[in-house]
Amino acid sequence: MTNSVDFSGRPFHFIGIGGIGMSALAYVLAKRQFPVSGSDLRANHITHKLESIGAHIFDRQEASNLEFFRPQVLANAVVLNSQEQLATTTTKSKLPQVICSTAINTNNLEYKAALELGCPILHRSDVLAALIADYYSIAVAGTHGKTTTSSMIGYMLLQAGLDPTILVGGEVNAWSGNARLGQSQYLVAEADESDGSLIKHAPEIGIITNIELDHPDHYDTLEEVIDIFQTFAKGCKTLIGSIDCVTVRDRLQPTISYSLYSDTDADYTVTNIDYRADGTTALVWERGKALGVLKLRLLSRHNLSNALAAVAVGRVLGLEFGEIAKGIATFEGARRRFELRGEVDGITFIDDYAHHPSEIRVTLAAASLQARPGQRVVAIFQPHRYSRTLTFLEEFAESFTHADLVVVTDIYSAGEPNLGQISGEHLAGEIAKRHSQVIYQPTLPSVCEFLVRTLRPGDLTLFLGAGNLNQVIPEVIATLSEPVKATS
Secondary structure, eight states: OOOOOOSSSSSSSEEEETHHHHHHHHHHHHTTTTTTTEOOOOOOHHHHHHHTTTOOOSSOOOOGGGGGGHHHHHHHHOOOOHHHHHHHHHHHSSSSSEEEETTOOOHHHHHHHHHHTTEEEEHHHHHHHHHHHHSSSEEEOSSSSSHHHHHHHHHHHHHTTTOOOOEEEEEEEEEEEEOOOOSSSEEEEEETTTGGGGOOOOSSSEOOOOOOOOOOTOOOHHHHHHHHHHHHHHHHHHEEETTHHHHHHHTTTOEEEEEEEETOOSHHHHHHHHEEEEEEEEEETTTEEEEEEEESOOOHHHHHHHHHHHHHHHTTTOOOOOHHHHHHHOOOOOTSSSSEEEEEEEEEEEOOOOHHHHHHHHHHHHHHHOOOTOEEEEEEEEOOOOOHHTHHHHHHHHHHOOOOOEOOOBBOTTOOOOSSSOOOHHHHHHOOOOOOSSOOOOOOHHHHHHHHHHTTTTTTEEEEEESSSSGGGHHHHHHHOOOOOOOO
16 A cells, blocks of 8 residues: 555655656656755766756755745644634645655664654655556566666657657666656656565556566565565556566466567567667567567567567557567667677776676577677676675676686675675686686775776776766776876
8 A cells, every 4th residue: 555645746765865766757747846855975867867857956965954944834823713623634735745665764863863854754655656646657577687678668659759758767768767757648767676675566557577586685586576576466457578588487477478488378479689789689479470570779588579579568558560660679678787888999998787697698598699700708797785785696606607807895785784704806716717707896896897808809898887987988998998007
């Protein structure tokens, strides 16, 4: 049961507004002309963009931020004995709805001030659930592929002239960010299972790409994850799912299914698949009837699977296959999903969000497909969260077979305490038992220094992880671009 979200004009205040999920919600609400404010510890291009459309941004998370709303409260708080109830109602209606993510804990000073002031406190998933209920919604869930699939569906609908509202967990060049406000009834959203809030969403169309254990900080077993997805599935009027994931096939029984294997009984399948360095093509079938050839700029089988989900959505909405294929063919992907960041001296730099063993395997497989003969694939990996690294230690150790050189950093904590059970150096040692070229570089400066010394012309270099590893990419590129100083 979601908490009540007020869309009557009451202000929204986000604690941690610069986060990728929070900022998407704030953007859509601000574009819908609701009063929006929020705080973040560090300004970035996302907070600057929110300011440019009218959001008020605080650069600290402090109790005093809530004073911003107090004058509005006091101006309406003239209490006469005969009007006390009316005055109290008017006062409370001016207090903002305070939106938090799971990352905000109860000791946060701004959060505590909001409680003391009597503000309604909502989780970001409550706002997303309310928006999903306000539109004809398409919600993309799954352990992997959510951002690419939701972005692809949003782009496809945009190209087909359906003008959707879009909220995704990554930035997309086609709409210059992680969200856009459309004027139609359609909304495409990424639905996150990481904290269990997935169960709040009841879209018209739900997509489940796959199910694995990925957040051991919240779930103890895969069964707990499956339970969350089963509850989500029950809330979807139409459920589209990949039956290439055994768990989706056996435990959810989707209304509409898709598969990369033509010998399954899936509603949407493919044949004549051609995985190339510049993209992918395949012949798409709908319940035994050939629809036509699908062309993707994106690499590898996992992105073809994501595209099949988009095809299924388009057909449910009544689009002709030609419209669907035309949109998908020009989709370039989301940022930090095999994103080209630059080239210098023949070295290619790729930024990718992969942080789970399965994601690393498919990303490096795509890289090996793109690599030319004799070209090294260099994987720089920043483990994300102590709990994930410890839980999947063996799986991580086996995920780098497609890399010629592996560089491992210290673990990005994402706010988790270090209990001393696992380290980046420990992980590097486990990978080294299965791989001949593994280097441990604990800090970002040491990673930068090592790469500048070690990279050579022709290397295909991938920066993998959900933390801040990609911050070193511009520095490495800049250093390698400097003219060689003559020696006397």
